[in-house]
Amino acid sequence: MMILRLIAVAVALALGALPAAAAERLAYSHIPAPQTDAVPTPLATLIDEATLANPAIRAARQEAQAAEQRIAPAGALNDPMLEVGVLNLPINTFNFRQDDMTMKMIGLGQRLPYPGKRRLREEVAEQDAEALQHGYRETVNRTVRNVRVAYYDLALNATATRLTLQNRDALGQLLRIARAKYEVGQGNQADVLKGELQLSRMSDDLIRLARERKEFGGELDAALGRRPGARSVTPEPLVLAHTVAPAALDHEGLAAQPQLLGLQSRITRSQKTLDLAAKEYYPDFDFKFAYGQRDRAQDGSFRSDMVLFTVAVNLPVWRSTKLAPMVAEAEAMRGQALDLYEAQRNEILMQLHHQNASAEQSLASARLYESTILPQAKLAVEASLAAYRVNRLDFLNVLDSQMTVLNAEIAHATAVAGYNKALAEIDLLTGTPADTVAHAGVRP
DSSP, X not given: OHHHXXXXXXXXXXXXXXXXXXXXXXXXXXXXXXXXXXXXXXXXXXXXXXXXXXXXXXXXXXXXXXXXXXXXXXXXXOOOEEEEEEESOOTTTOOTTTSTTXXXXXXXXXXXXXXXHHHHHHHHHHHHHHHHHHHHHHHHHHHXXXXXXXXXXXXXXXXXXXXXXHHHHHHHHHHHHHHHHHHTXXXXXXHHHHHHHHHHHHHHHHHHHHHHHHHHXXXXXXXXXXXXXXXXXXXXXXXXXXXXXXXXXXXXXXXXXXXXXXXXXXXXXXXXXXXXXXXXXXXXXXXXXEEEEOXXXXXXXXXXXXXXXXXXXXXXXXXXXXXXXXXXXXXXXXXXXXXXXXXXHHHHHHHHHHHHHHHHHHXXXXXXXXXXXXXXXXXXXXXXXXXXXXXXXXXXXXXXXXXXXXXXHHHXXXXXHHHXXXXXXXXXXXXXXXXXXOOOSBOO
């Protein structure tokens, strides 16, 4: 459809049926444009929304809360056993007064684990809850990272779209000059065709940017916990964040990293589980107290009531088939937790080195564009345009200078967004709390 429209415009231009400006409007009227009058939404507002509305965060919070409720039951005693019955009742008569040992009994029993077992079970549950609490923090931090990255991508897209539209307008004005010179015999048709080709390429870039804008908007909606396409977000203009990327960190510099803290909780849990498995070699105690009530004898004589008190212990004799495998399992799980911690720490340090290098490169590039490349490119455009108006420079050089400015401006915005996104990754890797993240990288 777009190709047919462009062909129609070209034919109309060749026949002189359409003015140049009207032809350009018709050729590019199908290109979607972003909203320019919408009020920008601050990044901090979106982060607050995500921490409250994102379903993954809510699920992780509820899971951590549920784990906290398992701590007290883990160390609690088993329910006491109430026993009611009849002892030594003769089945030939079912007479409660026939035999001296017949009685109605009520008893109460309680199992008491070997000292230390209850506390160890409670500590295992505490470490489980602590690990899930760290997991909840990691989920919050990761969601905040996703919001920031999608927001910066959306801001970069808006900047690239605005720059492309501005440069397309500037190129349109330049093309009208080329047409006017061609009509009076001071230019050539190749200049006009080259300019029109470049306008078409820029229009194709705008179509691509419109598609990417929808993709980044969908990613932001997902991070915010919204339904896709619920409502569009207009980002604030990009600026360099004031936060400085930290130098390469060692293990001590990752003291607040939720993933590592969660693995430390798993290590502690595995050690407590091993201690508990070793405690299973010791027996538990069952205490029982019963009261037996006896009726009078058949001759009317009084018979006193009786009490019963017993202590029973389980005998942990199945060591090779039950207890030894429990200990071996606990030792293996402890080794696994230690190795997982070491692997995760090395992975985080590697990613930190990578993101630090990316941040340093993006920051250096952004400052170079601001201080040198962009001013030089803009001066070159002004000089070439002035020379072209007096026929001292050809159209292709002017066109090349104009496109150099556009590419430099987009490259500068890309470097700014890249630096801000690298800082978002670094905040996630170092475990910077979501409520203290510097919501920088956008104009206040």
